[in-house]
Amino acid sequence: MGSLQPHIRLGNDLNVTYAVLPGDPKRVERVMEFLDSPKELAFNREYRSAIGFYKGVKILVVSTGIGGPSLGIAVEELNNIGVTALIRIGSCGALQPHLKIGDLVIASGAVRNDGASLAYIEKGYPAVSNPELLFFIKIAAERLQISHHFGIVRSHDSFYTDNEGNIDKFWSKRNVLASDMETAPLLVISALRSLQAASILNVVVSASGDLHEGINDYVDGERNAEHGEKNEILLALETFALLDKVKNERD
Numbered sequence: 001m002g003s004l005q006p007h008i009r010l011g012n013d014l015n016v017t018y019a020v021l022p023g024d025p026k027r028v029e030r031v032m033e034f035l036d037s038p039k040e041l042a043f044n045r046e047y048r049s050a051i052g053f054y055k056g057v058k059i060l061v062v063s064t065g066i067g068g069p070s071l072g073i074a075v076e077e078l079n080n081i082g083v084t085a086l087i088r089i090g091s092c093g094a095l096q097p098h099l100k101i102g103d104l105v106i107a108s109g110a111v112r113n114d115g116a117s118l119a120y121i122e123k124g125y126p127a128v129s130n131p132e133l134l135f136f137i138k139i140a141a142e143r144l145q146i147s148h149h150f151g152i153v154r155s156h157d158s159f160y161t162d163n164e165g166n167i168d169k170f171w172s173k174r175n176v177l178a179s180d181m182e183t184a185p186l187l188v189i190s191a192l193r194s195l196q197a198a199s200i201l202n203v204v205v206s207a208s209g210d211l212h213e214g215i216n217d218y219v220d221g222e223r224n225a226e227h228g229e230k231n232e233i234l235l236a237l238e239t240f241a242l243l244d245k246v247k248n249e250r251d
């Protein structure tokens, strides 16, 4: 076995290039339901991992925890073991009234209101999704008939400051679709390391909804949020299957 990365506790003997990244370790189990021959690998701190096959393509699943710092560690260690393409499958809060619970938001890019991406590089460096991945996400969504919204999201570091309502209003007026905590650092760190990355987010809090209530409902298995989660998992897996086919044809 190759030497293990200190946090994710995985080595390059896995020989895997595609990784699906939920924030929540519990979501790893849900991804495993869609994989053939799924096998749980490690569970250290927030980093829970499993491996399996989707349409014959080897897929790694690793949870990244909450926020940019832990996400950043996962991305770096995944890069160290040879992963080259990453799709976040996260949850988010809507900033626009037309987004409903369980809708999917595909990030074209992200407002960098997180600290982790700033620790890497100044704000002029854009947080944008990889165009090839976006292209295949779009094709996969159409094939699977999964409705979705494309646009800018915002990644933040705080949940409970006294100013959250005003901050959300500010970004809502500027056509930002939704908020999460990991998309911007994922896109920036991946681009700096020459990795392909994209982010698919499941709406679990509506724009007019209560944050506590929305997240509690999601944890308790609210039907639409669960449906959105299944859709984002399937969409990410199908995207990797399409990407892999094209990569094999190129080689």
Ligand SMILES: O=P(O)(O)O[C@H]1O[C@H](CO)[C@@H](O)[C@H]1O
Binding pocket: 022, 023, 024, 065, 066, 067, 089, 090, 091, 092, 179, 180, 181, 182, 215
């Ligand atoms: O459900 P995940 O993927 O963790 O994503 C969202 O949920 C967490 C906050 O509840 C943050 O990590 C946020 O980005």
Ligand SMILES: O=c1cc[nH]c(=O)[nH]1
Binding pocket: 091, 092, 093, 094, 179, 180, 181, 205, 211
């Ligand atoms: O505003 C929100 C809501 C859910 N999850 C987030 O990260 N932010």
